[in-house]
Amino acid sequence: MTAHNIPETLSEMAVAVLTTPNAKEKCALSRACAAQWFAARAAGAAVPLGRAIPPDHPARPADPVLLDPRDVPKRKPGTPEGRIAILHAVAHIELNAVDLHWDIIARFSDMPMPMGFYDDWVKSADEESKHFNLLSECLEMMGSHYGALPAHAGMWRAAQDTATDFMGRLAVVPMVLEARGLDVTPSMIEIFKRPKEDGAAQAAVAALNVIYAEEVHHVAYGSKWFHFLCGRENMDPKDAFHTLVRRYFHGALKPPFNEEKRAEAGIPPDFYWPLSEK
Numbered sequence: 001m002t003a004h005n006i007p008e009t010l011s012e013m014a015v016a017v018l019t020t021p022n023a024k025e026k027c028a029l030s031r032a033c034a035a036q037w038f039a040a041r042a043a044g045a046a047v048p049l050g051r052a053i054p055p056d057h058p059a060r061p062a063d064p065v066l067l068d069p070r071d072v073p074k075r076k077p078g079t080p081e082g083r084i085a086i087l088h089a090v091a092h093i094e095l096n097a098v099d100l101h102w103d104i105i106a107r108f109s110d111m112p113m114p115m116g117f118y119d120d121w122v123k124s125a126d127e128e129s130k131h132f133n134l135l136s137e138c139l140e141m142m143g144s145h146y147g148a149l150p151a152h153a154g155m156w157r158a159a160q161d162t163a164t165d166f167m168g169r170l171a172v173v174p175m176v177l178e179a180r181g182l183d184v185t186p187s188m189i190e191i192f193k194r195p196k197e198d199g200a201a202q203a204a205v206a207a208l209n210v211i212y213a214e215e216v217h218h219v220a221y222g223s224k225w226f227h228f229l230c231g232r233e234n235m236d237p238k239d240a241f242h243t244l245v246r247r248y249f250h251g252a253l254k255p256p257f258n259e260e261k262r263a264e265a266g267i268p269p270d271f272y273w274p275l276s277e278k
């Protein structure tokens, strides 16, 4: 999509990204929309929020084939195929995250929120698009590409479950799912550090380090706006979080938790430990 057919309102931008099936085109449009938004903000102007109805499901490419998580083949992480499978799975998560961030912008645009809320999610969507591009490049260096392997179906479930619950969306998506990313990324980075002479593996280390650093902010935005809404509704944030995660998230949270990065993102231990597996 060229610069001149970027929509004029933020909600329409979101819907345009959500309804673009090709992954690279989706990410390019996402980045172009974010650039437009921030250029207007820097100029002291604003892209109007507007109203547009997001689709129930975002458009996605024909490949990868989506399978039930139980049917996705397991591969050994110590092999080149295993490393490709890990990056492919993370690329799939990143593409889903692009759609999730644009979805929260369009879906809850009837909620009066400060402009900083939109800044945070546009920035997050832009970063997820960059993350997807980085991982796609690594996959291509490894002789593969996004779409070459089957991927998890059901990634959109959290969005569907919280389609009418704004606080539930913030609790489950950034504060549970993206926080989980902080827990698992360090050990993933170690896997790619091992093949030292492998340029593609080293590129993956660099990409995963960018992702790890930026994901802390996405979790922090979730926590910030969740606490903001609790304050506005005069609710206890911890109790509200527990209630909403129990309502919308299927299963217990899995330790070990990255307590340091979770703390940096504004999620204290008494938020997640009571929801964890015993």
Ligand SMILES: [Fe+2]
Pocket: 094, 097, 127, 128, 131, 211, 215
């Ligand atoms: Fe990401």
Ligand SMILES: [Fe+2]
Pocket: 097, 124, 128, 178, 215, 218
């Ligand atoms: Fe993220």
